[in-house]
Amino acid sequence: MWxxxxxxxxxxxxxxxxxxAQWQCASGGKIxxxxxxxxxxxxxxxxxxxxADLPGYMGIGxxxxxxxxxxxxxxAQPFYVNSPYGICxxxxxxxxxxxxxxxxxxxEAHRHINxxxxxxxxxxxxxNELNETGKARVNDKDIVDxxxxxxxxxxxxWACTAMLAGYGLIGFRDSYGIRPLIMGSRPSDxxxxxxxxxxSESVALKQLGFEDFADIMPGQAVIIRxxxxxxxxxxxxxxxxxxxxxxxxxxxxxxxxxxGISVNQSRENMGTRLGRKIKATxxxxxxREIDVIIPIPETSTTxxxxxxxxxxxxxxxxxxxxxxxxxxxxxxxxxxRQKGVKRKLNAMDQKFxxxxxxxIDDSIVRGTTSRxxxxxxxxxxxxxxxxxxxxxxxxxxxxxxxxxxxxxxLIAHARGHDRTIEEIAKDIxxxxxxxxxxxxLKAACSDxxxxxxEAEKLKDFEVxxxxxxxxxxxxxxxxKHLEEVRGESMKMKVLEKARGAxxxxxxSKDVLEVATNGLKGLESGKPVASSDHAGAKSxxxxxxxxxxxxxxxxxxxxxxxRMDISLHNFGDF
Numbered sequence: 001m002w003x004x005x006x007x008x009x010x011x012x013x014x015x016x017x018x019x020x021a022q023w024q025c026a027s028g029g030k031i032x033x034x035x036x037x038x039x040x041x042x043x044x045x046x047x048x049x050x051x052a053d054l055p056g057y058m059g060i061g062x063x064x065x066x067x068x069x070x071x072x073x074x075x076a077q078p079f080y081v082n083s084p085y086g087i088c089x090x091x092x093x094x095x096x097x098x099x100x101x102x103x104x105x106x107x108e109a110h111r112h113i114n115x116x117x118x119x120x121x122x123x124x125x126x127x128n129e130l131n132e133t134g135k136a137r138v139n140d141k142d143i144v145d146x147x148x149x150x151x152x153x154x155x156x157x158w159a160c161t162a163m164l165a166g167y168g169l170i171g172f173r174d175s176y177g178i179r180p181l182i183m184g185s186r187p188s189d190x191x192x193x194x195x196x197x198x199x200s201e202s203v204a205l206k207q208l209g210f211e212d213f214a215d216i217m218p219g220q221a222v223i224i225r226x227x228x229x230x231x232x233x234x235x236x237x238x239x240x241x242x243x244x245x246x247x248x249x250x251x252x253x254x255x256x257x258x259x260g261i262s263v264n265q266s267r268e269n270m271g272t273r274l275g276r277k278i279k280a281t282x283x284x285x286x287x288r289e290i291d292v293i294i295p296i297p298e299t300s301t302t303x304x305x306x307x308x309x310x311x312x313x314x315x316x317x318x319x320x321x322x323x324x325x326x327x328x329x330x331x332x333x334x335x336x337r338q339k340g341v342k343r344k345l346n347a348m349d350q351k352f353x354x355x356x357x358x359x360i361d362d363s364i365v366r367g368t369t370s371r372x373x374x375x376x377x378x379x380x381x382x383x384x385x386x387x388x389x390x391x392x393x394x395x396x397x398x399x400x401x402x403x404x405x406x407x408x409x410l411i412a413h414a415r416g417h418d419r420t421i422e423e424i425a426k427d428i429x430x431x432x433x434x435x436x437x438x439x440x441l442k443a444a445c446s447d448x449x450x451x452x453x454e455a456e457k458l459k460d461f462e463v464x465x466x467x468x469x470x471x472x473x474x475x476x477x478x479x480k481h482l483e484e485v486r487g488e489s490m491k492m493k494v495l496e497k498a499r500g501a502x503x504x505x506x507x508s509k510d511v512l513e514v515a516t517n518g519l520k521g522l523e524s525g526k527p528v529a530s531s532d533h534a535g536a537k538s539x540x541x542x543x544x545x546x547x548x549x550x551x552x553x554x555x556x557x558x559x560x561x562r563m564d565i566s567l568h569n570f571g572d573f
Contacts (some may be wrong), residue, residue, distance in 0.1 A: 260451025
């Protein structure tokens, strides 16, 4: 399925990911792929020339943004295993019991894992269970049974698509409904039959002419074989129906509908409820002294008119967004995020000079963006700066596939304890900070359910980032594991940047030392080189037969990028 430009249409309409993109398709019993790091427009080229020759009648794609893993192109999804049957697999989400699954795959299933991605783990669990059939060819029942055994082993939140060579497409979702997955259909471009497509957001389907949307329900799978209508199966009993609420706060596009909830309507409701909270917090007198309400582009622009309506104060656009700089939240690295804020936004002085301003944002995570924006408002001449968030304080890690930040990086949870609102306001330089209440946020989303009658509207959401009460059981060791993975990922990204600076001739002495000796860590946000040189060995290793312990500066022995080792690749770079 291709548009007139030859670009895989499932990838470019939403384009949340900035870190990598890949497309795999099947034809004549073979799997073909095209992938790389960066935006889809870069990976596939604006004119689609890199994928114009990809053959086949079915395919799956994936857009990647920086998560707890590395940014190597080998971790760009979909993943592939040749046994059994040839399976391609892409997933959105995280596995909480990844360590246990790795042990099982190593010592019992004897399957090799080549990356740090949870998605590769899940693919191999599924492949191992499917292999238990011992058949040369499988049927729907075999696939459903294998998925059931995989669900029994895996703990976490996921929305997955898979492609079985010569058989068809499979879509499935965790039993809690945390990660979104929706399917649509349209008359085939060939003139006969029906095309089917799955995506995480309805807008990806709608822009391509798909209709008759159907959410894949918690614990449910759909199998689409060539020339047949989709067949739905309940893989595991629905445990809860709790969509990730951060999709509605920030991540999803406003023109999407997720699990029957209008993202746009939910953000309008957030504005109404936040306006009431602001009035109750700062009082009528302070509200009257607000000269202008200004949204911080782009998510909060939907909410601000409704805040203004409640407060009866004017609102204006005070920041001009540079459309060529992308979301700073998903930029890989703190320094990149800080620089990205000022490149992305420019304050119009006449909107701030001599005024008391109320700034509205969708959320405050690390505080990097908020701090820079408050500073920009001050520089533009604002007398007083109030800062309000459409979301509650983010105090815990996100563990289901949206890598917000390490708990130690969260502005509301510095040094292992929750901070007061006053401390947060002082940190970002605002006169006062107001947060949405969690119950109001849940109600704002529930009231935006346009699919169900009042009595049946969704009221349960995954809200662990705001309170630590996660939908699934979570072992304390998982958070330690997550911090270790994030630490290694951070080191890899700093090293990659250092090597890039050397290649461009822009490196400093400190950067040169980091690139040469490895990274020890960060001090005050600045990289500190390791004192041990990777080449200093106490004894030679013959043919790899030596001390198998990982050196302290292990990032030196890890390639900064690598391609995968299989498939028919089109124009890899």
